[in-house]
Amino acid sequence: MSESDTVAAALDEELVDAVPESAIDEEDRLRPEFVDRVLDAVEAGDDATARELVEPLHPADVADLIELAANDERDGLVRALAEIVDADVLAEMNEHVRETLLDALGPDAVAKIAGELETDDAVAIIEDLEEDEQRAVLSAMEPDDRAAVEEALTYPEESAGRLMQRDLIAVPEHWTVGQVIDYLRSTEDLPTDFWEVFVVAPNHHPTGTCKLSTILRTPRTVQVRDIMISEQTLIPVDMDQEDVALRFQKYALVSAAVIDSSGRLVGMVTVDDVVHIIQEEAGEDVLLLSGAGEEGDINEPVMESYRNRVRWLITNLGTALVASTVISLFEGAIEQMVVLAVLMPIVAGVGGNAGTQALAVTVRALATNQLTGSNRWRAVGREMRVALLNGVTVAALLGVGVAVVFANPLLGGVIAAAMLTNILVAGTVGSLVPLTLERWEIDPAVGSSVFVTMMTDSMGFLIFLGLAVASGLV
Amino acid sequence: MSESDTVAAALDEELVDAVPESAIDEEDRLRPEFVDRVLDAVEAGDDATARELVEPLHPADVADLIELAANDERDGLVRALAEIVDADVLAEMNEHVRETLLDALGPDAVAKIAGELETDDAVAIIEDLEEDEQRAVLSAMEPDDRAAVEEALTYPEESAGRLMQRDLIAVPEHWTVGQVIDYLRSTEDLPTDFWEVFVVAPNHHPTGTCKLSTILRTPRTVQVRDIMISEQTLIPVDMDQEDVALRFQKYALVSAAVIDSSGRLVGMVTVDDVVHIIQEEAGEDVLLLSGAGEEGDINEPVMESYRNRVRWLITNLGTALVASTVISLFEGAIEQMVVLAVLMPIVAGVGGNAGTQALAVTVRALATNQLTGSNRWRAVGREMRVALLNGVTVAALLGVGVAVVFANPLLGGVIAAAMLTNILVAGTVGSLVPLTLERWEIDPAVGSSVFVTMMTDSMGFLIFLGLAVASGLV
Numbered sequence: 001m002s003e004s005d006t007v008a009a010a011l012d013e014e015l016v017d018a019v020p021e022s023a024i025d026e027e028d029r030l031r032p033e034f035v036d037r038v039l040d041a042v043e044a045g046d047d048a049t050a051r052e053l054v055e056p057l058h059p060a061d062v063a064d065l066i067e068l069a070a071n072d073e074r075d076g077l078v079r080a081l082a083e084i085v086d087a088d089v090l091a092e093m094n095e096h097v098r099e100t101l102l103d104a105l106g107p108d109a110v111a112k113i114a115g116e117l118e119t120d121d122a123v124a125i126i127e128d129l130e131e132d133e134q135r136a137v138l139s140a141m142e143p144d145d146r147a148a149v150e151e152a153l154t155y156p157e158e159s160a161g162r163l164m165q166r167d168l169i170a171v172p173e174h175w176t177v178g179q180v181i182d183y184l185r186s187t188e189d190l191p192t193d194f195w196e197v198f199v200v201a202p203n204h205h206p207t208g209t210c211k212l213s214t215i216l217r218t219p220r221t222v223q224v225r226d227i228m229i230s231e232q233t234l235i236p237v238d239m240d241q242e243d244v245a246l247r248f249q250k251y252a253l254v255s256a257a258v259i260d261s262s263g264r265l266v267g268m269v270t271v272d273d274v275v276h277i278i279q280e281e282a283g284e285d286v287l288l289l290s291g292a293g294e295e296g297d298i299n300e301p302v303m304e305s306y307r308n309r310v311r312w313l314i315t316n317l318g319t320a321l322v323a324s325t326v327i328s329l330f331e332g333a334i335e336q337m338v339v340l341a342v343l344m345p346i347v348a349g350v351g352g353n354a355g356t357q358a359l360a361v362t363v364r365a366l367a368t369n370q371l372t373g374s375n376r377w378r379a380v381g382r383e384m385r386v387a388l389l390n391g392v393t394v395a396a397l398l399g400v401g402v403a404v405v406f407a408n409p410l411l412g413g414v415i416a417a418a419m420l421t422n423i424l425v426a427g428t429v430g431s432l433v434p435l436t437l438e439r440w441e442i443d444p445a446v447g448s449s450v451f452v453t454m455m456t457d458s459m460g461f462l463i464f465l466g467l468a469v470a471s472g473l474v
Numbered sequence: 475m476s477e478s479d480t481v482a483a484a485l486d487e488e489l490v491d492a493v494p495e496s497a498i499d500e501e502d503r504l505r506p507e508f509v510d511r512v513l514d515a516v517e518a519g520d521d522a523t524a525r526e527l528v529e530p531l532h533p534a535d536v537a538d539l540i541e542l543a544a545n546d547e548r549d550g551l552v553r554a555l556a557e558i559v560d561a562d563v564l565a566e567m568n569e570h571v572r573e574t575l576l577d578a579l580g581p582d583a584v585a586k587i588a589g590e591l592e593t594d595d596a597v598a599i600i601e602d603l604e605e606d607e608q609r610a611v612l613s614a615m616e617p618d619d620r621a622a623v624e625e626a627l628t629y630p631e632e633s634a635g636r637l638m639q640r641d642l643i644a645v646p647e648h649w650t651v652g653q654v655i656d657y658l659r660s661t662e663d664l665p666t667d668f669w670e671v672f673v674v675a676p677n678h679h680p681t682g683t684c685k686l687s688t689i690l691r692t693p694r695t696v697q698v699r700d701i702m703i704s705e706q707t708l709i710p711v712d713m714d715q716e717d718v719a720l721r722f723q724k725y726a727l728v729s730a731a732v733i734d735s736s737g738r739l740v741g742m743v744t745v746d747d748v749v750h751i752i753q754e755e756a757g758e759d760v761l762l763l764s765g766a767g768e769e770g771d772i773n774e775p776v777m778e779s780y781r782n783r784v785r786w787l788i789t790n791l792g793t794a795l796v797a798s799t800v801i802s803l804f805e806g807a808i809e810q811m812v813v814l815a816v817l818m819p820i821v822a823g824v825g826g827n828a829g830t831q832a833l834a835v836t837v838r839a840l841a842t843n844q845l846t847g848s849n850r851w852r853a854v855g856r857e858m859r860v861a862l863l864n865g866v867t868v869a870a871l872l873g874v875g876v877a878v879v880f881a882n883p884l885l886g887g888v889i890a891a892a893m894l895t896n897i898l899v900a901g902t903v904g905s906l907v908p909l910t911l912e913r914w915e916i917d918p919a920v921g922s923s924v925f926v927t928m929m930t931d932s933m934g935f936l937i938f939l940g941l942a943v944a945s946g947l948v
């Protein structure tokens with residue numbers, strides 16, 4: 001070992017010692033120094049140290065650790081942590097990373113993992129597998145678990161049926177609080193996390209719910225029917241998960257009963273399953289509007305990202321051709337006055353930005369159910385008023401600037417008029433396009449951005465160059 | 475009444491009859507027909523009918539109804555529903571709409587409303603008021619409530635201290651399950667919604683938590699210290715609400731203890747308070763990236779929207795001038811070959827789209843804590859690989875198309891090379907800019923979009939026009 005190596009090693013050691021006790025920073029992220037220590041231990045073949053470091057972590061953090069490792073480090077890491085990377089860790093893992101891991105395991109191992117999970121988590125793992133793998137895993141599972149998963153898989157993707165747990169506490173109306181407590185104390189095989197008890201009629205239709213806090217605060221002799229809340233939120237088993245999430249949020253629910261088409265209680269959804277969906281669905285809009293695809297994610301395989309994104313770039317190429325065609329109509333004018341080519345991207349670009357602003361606000365309002373048939377036209381009117389104010393301000397700045405710099409007041413007037421008009425177009429299109437897509441039952445975040453940009457580009461060029469010709473400037 | 479009026483009235487009645495029983499559609503939105511019925515009743519002076527229609531609704535739906543009414547209908551509606559629009563309804567209401575309503579009420583009325591709410595909801599209402607109104611409302615409140623709100627207001631905005639409830643159940647370690655249940659049954663003034671009991675040491679430091687389900691399932695004689703979970707998530711009172719929300723999500727929490735700087739239990743945060751924040755914070759990115767401002771919302775007053783948006787449009791105007799300056803360097807080339815002006819927006823525009831894709835994915839990964847110091851460079855490398863694939867595909871399509879249409883292979887080659895380079899620039903800038911802002915502790919969603927667009931526009935024009943000149947095309 002050379003002297004500089006020794007110094008580097010000593011420094012390294014100091015750095016390692018300087019790492020705070022905790023593996024996790026104040027924002028609950030694993031510290032890079034900690035990740036490096038674990039990965040270095042694995043690379044050095046010191047699996048025991050790696051296990052010792054990772055052992056105290058929460059399954060969610062173990063999942064993060066595996067996600068943070070590079071592809072070529074991941075296999076070694078997972079092998080070193082074999083016992084720690086259990087079903088709970090897999091349930092917390094990013095689906096792209098999980099898929100790669102599961103592909104490496106055999107169907108028997110996946111079946112064992114799925115058997116240890118609650119139905120909703122098992123379904124989340126199995127539904128992403130390819131059909132033949134899915135069959136192999138299912139046939140390797142215990143009959144009970146298999147039946148539960150198979151039933152869940154009969155419900156549409158992203159529906160309440162896939163999301164729900166089948167294990168729940170249901171009691172008849174005539175039971176007393178004491179009976180409920182005795183039942184809970186004496187029954188072994190109950191779900192671990194539940195926050196409400198569901199009350200059902202003899203035909204297994206839910207008739208009310210009791211919060212556990214209510215049960216705890218009520219004397220043993222009182223009947224459940226006297227303390228239950230009858231206004232309950234029943235979730236149809238085929239309800240879209242986004243609507244389930246919005247409902248949980250709107251009514252501040254902690255859990256809710258899921259019913260089948262005949263009204264029988266078949267499962268429950270709990271808020272911890274919904275929190276992920278709220279985050280995903282709310283974050284999806286920015287991905288969709290950008291054309292990165294709703295699954296866009298730093299763990300997505302490169303080829304999938306390519307496929308998802310290139311479609312939109314090619315669409316964008318097509319819409320850009322429309323804008324180019326508009327410009328080509330004015331080739332003569334540009335040849336005479338080349339400064340038009342210099343200035344035209346300003347009108348298009350700022351208009352595009354104004355359109356994106358209106359689009360973002362409208363898409364969010366639709367996604368959060370703030371925008372309905374009742375206030376649709378008012379929202380468009382509001383966007384146009386904002387656009388008018390923005391347009392006048394930006395047009396005045398731009399018009400005066402151009403008039404002075406080019407010592408050409410008419411050119412200033414033309415670009416100001418074009419800028420104002422294009423910002424008005426942007427506000428109108430930016431709010432109307434998502435509203436129209438929503439009415440056609442198309443996700444308003446998909447594709448609206450490309451269309452709005454096409455309009456603001458084409459109209460920007462058309463209005464500016466057209467006004468230049470019409471005004472006699474060229 | 476004319477004949478046509480009578481027909482219209484008959485039709486109206488039929489329409490009204492055709493309205494389904496339920497006021498709410500399958501996505502939990504108020505049906506426009508229902509909203510119209512209520513508003514029509516109010517306009518006709520028939521407050522009793524309006525009240526009768528609205529009475530059965532959940533407070534969250536009453537809040538929606540008031541939001542859906544136009545500004546000039548809102549006062550009449552609120553007056554007609556006076557008793558129904560209570561503290562709970564106000565707590566559910568969009569803050570812009572609520573502010574307008576509260577401005578119309580006197581400080582005494584607001585103080586009364588705040589007194590009826592839990593601390594976190596009261597704080598949410600009072601913190602938005604202007605300082606002198608705030609003082610007037612606080613001095614009109616009951617001393618106890620005032621003290622609680624004043625204390626909450628000493629914590630930073632958007633911190634756990636503002637979010638938490640001070641009412642919670644805390645019991646000493648040596649109590650038995652029976653003692654806890656008896657305490658809950660015999661104490662009158664307890665919070666209505668709680669899902670866990672906190673266990674505290676004599677110095678009021680939390681030492682563990684017990685889920686209510688665990689308490690219900692454990693015999694009365696067992697001590698709380700034997701069933702409590704000691705690994706708890708303690709939330710510092712000054713923690714940012716976004717970090718609180720991420721923690722709830724990561725560890726699937728339903729409630730968590732909040733501690734002050736000396737480690738004493740001062741409150742609890744429950745998941746229903748956090749769900750709104752998850753939704754807001756995740757949805758904020760699309761608003762921030764578009765330059766609509768994080769408060770962008772269809773209920774925001776027009777003047778506020780104008781102020782928030784015009785700043786970004788003016789910034790965008792500035793960056794568009796940079797792109798224009800680049801073009802002006804090539805005026806001679808454009809004069810010689812005007813088709814360059816026709817084609818240059820394609821290179822800039824598609825590059826901009828590719829940049830936005832990379833930006834959206836990176837911003838989301840940062841916001842969800844998937845991207846840390848451990849995988850930063852890998853994420854940039856990944857974006858560049860995706861960019862290379864996208865670039866080659868789009869450049870090939872565009873290059874061949876241009877070469878054929880203009881019968882000019884050199885022009886095709888130039889635009890293809892420019893397109894490929896600009897998409898590579900877009901991928902690099904789109905991932906590096908948010909990562910750099912994050913390292914500088916600036917919100918990566920703020921401003922990154924304008925900067926990335928400036929780069930893809932300027933570089934698009936520079937590379938395309940520069941290559942055209944360098945290749946001897948003009």
